[in-house]
Amino acid sequence: MKYPHLFEPLKVNQMIIKNRIISAPLGSLTDKSISGIGMIIRGTSGCVPDGRSRMAPGPYCFEDMIQSTKVREQVSIIRQRGAKAEFELCHVGQYAKVAPGDYAIGPVGFIREDGTEVKAMDETMMNEVADAFAKGAMDAKEYDFDMVMLHFGHGWLPTQFLSPHFNKRTDAYGGSFENRIKFPKMIVERVRKAVGPDYPLDMRISLNEYIEDGTDTQEIIRFIQHIEDKIDMVHVSCGLERELSAMTKMTTSPYFPHMVNTKYSKIVKEAVHIPVAVVGAIMTPEEAEGIIANKEADAIVVGRQIIADPFWTKKVWEDKTEDIVPCLRCLNCYNMYAREKDKHYGMKSITCCSVNPRYLHEDRVPVKLSKAEHKKKVYVIGGGPAGCKAALTAYERGHDVIIMEKEDHLGGQLYCSEFDESKQDLKRYKDYLIRQIEKSDIEVRYHCDATKCKEELKHADSIIVAVGAQPVVPHIKGIDQPHVMNALYAYEHQTEIKEHVVIVGGGSVGTELAKLLAKQKKKVTIVEYQKQLCSNLNEHVRMGLLQQLSMSGDIDILLESECKEIHSNMIIVETKDGIKTIYADTVIISVGMKSRRDIANEFYGIVQDTNIIGDANRPATVAEATHDGYYVSASL
Template structure:
């Protein structure tokens, strides 16, 4: 842990000063209130980011033209006069948390949803039928002038509403980026071809915004420094784009990728398989060519890494999206030197995957996301209790921390010799380093608090009698599902069959590895064994793998599997028998196939440890069952259950 002089150093952006160099990247709300206006939940969501100490909060994804620009239903439209009081309140709310406030203004262009706009077809730089089979119209020069004007009008509204800055979205595959990208811009007029021509329309927009807001109102522009996909533009064009913006805007915010390619969209939101600061080299290159301050974004969550990056001149400031969901107080913890208390984002992608799936944003490691108002209006603790927590895994540890923080007396019992439970899965492969970091930080927190920890303790009536708790929280987790298939139980008992969650770098594996079960654990284990050079076969009953994964992580995981040529997927195959040296499975027609197996790994799912739960029920009149002990699910369910139980027990 070093000092963080660079991260904490103020930065002048045009007429405003950032109090430090940590900025909240635009992350849109999962769900707006009625009529696409901000709700109290939306205010709390952004206020929490501001309160955590970042210098500026950027409100995500506000559309400049409702009639042509909406790409999904949850977008505020700037030309909706009814939205204005809500924007004014949003600026005030962010300011009340101590941060500067900015809004990202955008237009979806060819990505717009026909059902949400007034045109028959969405428009973009070039006519085409897109990957979803929708007809896209080519924009005329009049269309471009109209949209440039709308960007200007929208920016003026942002300024009037009391925001300190405006961000033009010129990246990620939305309208302005569609003009920059050779993938979507096929024009042969002065708006297509060379990068200078492709920049003509984005520059019309920048000029219009500048005219509307004046010289003294800072303009930030978000670009993709490279598209990171075959046929897309590379960093050379990214540099040219930035050079053409230099001096016209007050900050160049360098992201990466395009929504037009799923894996590029993954690299835009780097996951567990990508490196820290995955796209920082793009900002670094661009910064060498411009005088305008440069912001970098993407997989920043390590203060030391960030400090070094700024120190080396990689960028002038850093934006964080998911880390400020995992821990909105990251900037204040950096300022206070409380680095060990930072809750790391594990880049599981659940926040975004949830938004895509059901419009709800949740965070695996931060149970407050989705109910941020609880922070500002905490549910009162009416009764202080003594709580006995059974199980030191993710749910049990979160419950212990939460309960202590709410003033309860906590005893945490763990039957094993160490805390961490299911998070020991993180020891398996290098790509689980963030999960490991999260586990270790939770263990550290529990150990540092005055929580009574009893390791090697199986809770029973005697322990309950010793501790005399008011409340018990059962967090005993789940066990691997042992399929009722000949050879599996025997193999598990004699140790010849391993569990997916137990595989580490040191586990001896044979040449041919067969993994029974192609869910999240099976697939991640397959990437690990495949990368270690073992020929790996996944046997999965369903006709696809990783169906239990959130969308963002799944895209990433499938890509990592696809690039391994020693990994096979046997889909639609039900395991029938395991023998020494082979696993057998049959297809829907009953045809049996033999898979040679030097190592067999079982990853067929988890089932709650109901036997232990049953043995504990009735020992303490007020008892809560949380996490996998209730139903085998994800870590995020365990942390949220923990929070809920602790809040409930104080009532």
């Protein structure tokens, strides 16, 4: 077996988990429950019988037979192929969404930015909450969950008492370490007494809060040791949910490394005698196997990668890892805007998976497409992500598929991932698409200009146009000089980039390129017309990119500024403070993309069934490209 450590059973209290793979409480239960996974954590929705415990309004999940029946069905789904079912208990404390006029609770009293009062908990409140945790655990046990997880991480109520960042009390529950752990210990002890000694009890906790005056890592380890006799496993995470700068460490974006928490799980494992699980950007089976083999943890917890491919475990077990759909860590599935459902933030607020159209659309997207009644000849014009996905989906439907690609490679704009190590997740997806096409009978024609093949295209049953987009060329005097290039060209021709670089445009592409070049010790200036960089990204991803940018090297940023002229060794910039001259021996233009509609429209009128998808229709994200490609072919 290629991954022997990953598929060893694990004993937790009296329970045996059949392998070391645990699903984080994210996404649908349906597919991953039949994948052979070891355990699945059911999320926090309505888990504690306290109306002030939740991020969103709703009933206690065991409140009545209607709610309880839903939970029992979840247990049944989870356990249908031998996975253990874990129930997450969470109280969000001061962050609770409460009815108008009601209050939230926490270690200290204050008025939140939204006007909600947070009341400092007295001992009566503490006992009520501890009892609520115990009741939630008992109800979970009664409804046949195999284990309960106490969520003591990510800034929720127990953390708010543990952490000096939140806990400013001066009584017996604040100040010293011994005082700050009293209430969290009360919860653990109350739950253990309720469920008995033989029922498995887990605890998730943040080893590093990544915030000023947060709990010291060694104190967290001491706390775990204090309650080690009451719990059976500890689940190591990091960061905080509601503090944006720390949220980037809790749920990492593509700009951070993989396996971000294993350095913490390793030191916990060395300090305790119970099993240790670790979560945090564990993306590949090689990474997962290495963590167990190197004794950095006893189990791995996978979240977004299992949303991208719910059959991850099955493919690893069957040694079909080349068929695993890689997660991009784009955070579209874990969308920070999704909590505020009564507000609208534009397309960036829509929850989805960039690489798995079935996520949240199980009623519309089957696990496997059926074969079409009539085989068709399908031409796909362009081999970017939209074109590749369209071709693969049409092929799955049983059609004969031909890709016409103008370049000497597939991947479209994803090809730039070859030239930036921080785009490792994007590169894995590009390679996955290409590998699936290579394994198929899809015909790929490179260096093929489809505009010159219109006679052949008349024999098509369907034409899918995925010719992509091209960089916008702004009207700037001097832009046609040899030391001026667009961002896509710059990625592929980094040897042509000299030492003093000006990037015109501070969207995500320009900022990512600035980060890359600054790490190469180049002097970089970003000139951005907007009031902030990366305004096209959601705040979570944007913050992560800016954090990495700040650590990359010598970068100047000019906001609310516009490049007016480019000379042989300098540019003229109009800033809000006046005209400025900047020395530059390389100028990179990164002001966005525009659809190749002029080319795309040429293919209309050849056959009736003609569709334009992806960037060719409008400049789009990988998610939109993938979904366009899937849906256009799924009904062919």
